[in-house]
Amino acid sequence: MTHRKGIRALIVAAACLLSSFGVQATELQRIAESGVIRAGTRADAVPFAFRGPNGTPQGFSVDLLEEIRAATEARLGKPVRLDLSIVTPSNRLQLVEAGELDIVCEITTPTWQREKTIDFSIPFFRDGTRILAYRETLRQTPDINDMVVGIAEGTTTATILEEAMPGIVTKPYPTMDDAFAALNRGEIQGVSNIGIILLGLARKLEPTRSVVLLPRTEPLSNEAMACILPQNDSEWRDFVNQTIVGLTSGLADYRGRYMEIYDKWFGRDGMMVYPLDRSTRDYLLQTNVWSR
Template identity: 35%
Template sequence: MRKKFVLLVLTLLLAATSQNASWAGEILEKIKETGVITAGTRKDAIPFAYINDEGEWVGYSIDVLEIIRQDIEKKLGKPIQLKLVEVTPQNRFDKVKNREIDIECASSTFTWEREEMVDFSVSYFASGTKIFRKKGSDLGTIDSLAGRRIGVIPNTTNEQAIKIQQPAAILVPIKDRNEGLEKLNNGEIEAIAGDGIVLQGLRLENGNADKFEVVPEFPYMYEAYACMIPEDESAWRGMVNYSLVKFMEGIVSDQPQQVQMYEKWFGEETGVTPYSREAINDYFQGIVDGYEWIPLISY
C-alpha cells in the first residue's frame, strides 16, 4: 500500500512542477483588487464539502480553502473573503477553465487528461475507487463486478477505474450519489462506484450504516485529491501549494492546530469518516519531502 502512495506522490509532484511558467498573475491581481477568492466546491461530498444540518457549508476541503484564504490574506496584507460557489462533476472543469472560479477544492482527483484543461495543486489527500453495496451482497472483488449493474457518475475517475479494471461490468449513469442511492434501493443497480472515503460518508448519512457497506478493503484504483486552478497562473498556484505543504508539514510534525483539523474529519474516534493517520502521514511526508521545509515559526 505504501508503494502505491509513493507513486501517487511522484505523479503529483511531477504535475505540480511541469506546468508552463507564467508570472502574469491575473488571478492574484484580481484577488488583490477585489479582496475575494471565488472558490468552487461541492454540497454533497461528505466529509470533504457538504451542507450540514444547520445549513452551513463544511468539510475538510472547506477547511483547506480557509487555510489558503488566511495565508493569502497575510501575504497580501489586506482582508480577503472566501466566496464559495457550488460545482458539480459535470461543470467543475469548465468553471475553472473559463475562469469563473479562481480555485476548485472538493474531491477532485488528478488525471493527465484533466491536466490538459486545468492546472493542479499538490495533492492534499489520497483515496481510491470502491463500491457502495447493500449488506449481504456478494459484490466486492473486481471479478465479481462482471455482468453486474454498477452506478457511476459519468466522466469521473471512478467510472474510468471500473471500465479499466472490469470492462464486463454494466455501467449505469447516475447524476449524483443520492440518485445512485435511490436506484440502489429500487433495485435498478446493484452498487455505486465512487471514492471510498466519500462513500463512507454516504454510508453514515441518514441512517444508512446498518444497511450498506463499502468494499473492498483496498481500492480498485488509487487516486490523489488536489485543488484545480486555471492554467498558466504560476504565482497563484505557488501560493496555494505553499499553504497546502505547510498544512501537511503540520500533520506529519504533530502540530496541534493542523492535527485537530484532520482529526475532526478523519480521526479514528472523533472523525466523520475515519482514515488512518499512519497512512496519511506516509502520503503527506512523501509530498513534503519534495519541497523546502517551512520553518515552524510560520505556523
C-alpha cells in the same frame, strides 16, 4: 503609509495597469483588488464537502479553502472573503477554465487529460476506489462483476472500474446523491467512488443499513485528490501549494494543523472514524519537494 499598505497599493495598481493594456491579471492580483476568492466545492462528497444543517457547505475541503483564504489575507495584508459556490463533477473543470472560479477543492483526481485545460495543486489527500453495496444485496448478487454500478458523471471512476474489471456495467448519475437514491430504489446493485466518500454518504443517507466495501482486501486503485486551479498562473498555484505544504508541518509525528483538520472530520469525535494510515501520511509528506 506603512510598508504593508504600500505593497498592497502596488499590487492593486499593477492589476489596474495590466487590465488597461489588455493583459490578464493573475489571481492574486485580482483577489487583491476585489478582496474575494471565488471558490467552488461539492455538496455530495461527505465528509469532504457537503451541505450542513443550515445549508452552508462544510467539510474537510471547505476547511482547506478557509486555510487558503486566511493565508491569502495574510499575504495581501487586507481582508479577504471566501465566496463559495457549489460545483458538480461535470462542471467543476469548466468553471475554473472559464475564469468564473479561482479555485475548486473537493475530491478531484488529477489526470493528464484534465491538465490540458486547467492546473492542479499538489495532493492534499489520497484514498482508493471501491464499490459499496448493501449487505443484503450480496445474498442475491455476491459477485461484483454481476452488478450494475452507479457512478458520478464527470469522474474517473468509470475508467478505473473498466480497467480493473473489464466488462463491468456502470450507470452514470449527475451526483453521488442521485446514485445512492438509485441504489435504494433497486435500479443498481452498487455505487463506486473512493472508499471514504462511500462510507460518508452511507452514514449520511442510510445510517441504519449495513454496507460492505468491495473488494474487501484492497482498493481497485489509489487516487490522489487535489484542488483545481486556473492554467498558466504559477504565482497562484505556488501560493496554494505553499499553503498546503505549510499545513503538513508536524505531520510526520501526526501533529500540526493538517492533523487538527483531519481529526475534526475523521478522528474519534469526527463525522466518521477513518484513521490516517502511515502510507498516506508518507505520501502527503513526499509531495513537499521544495528546499528551504
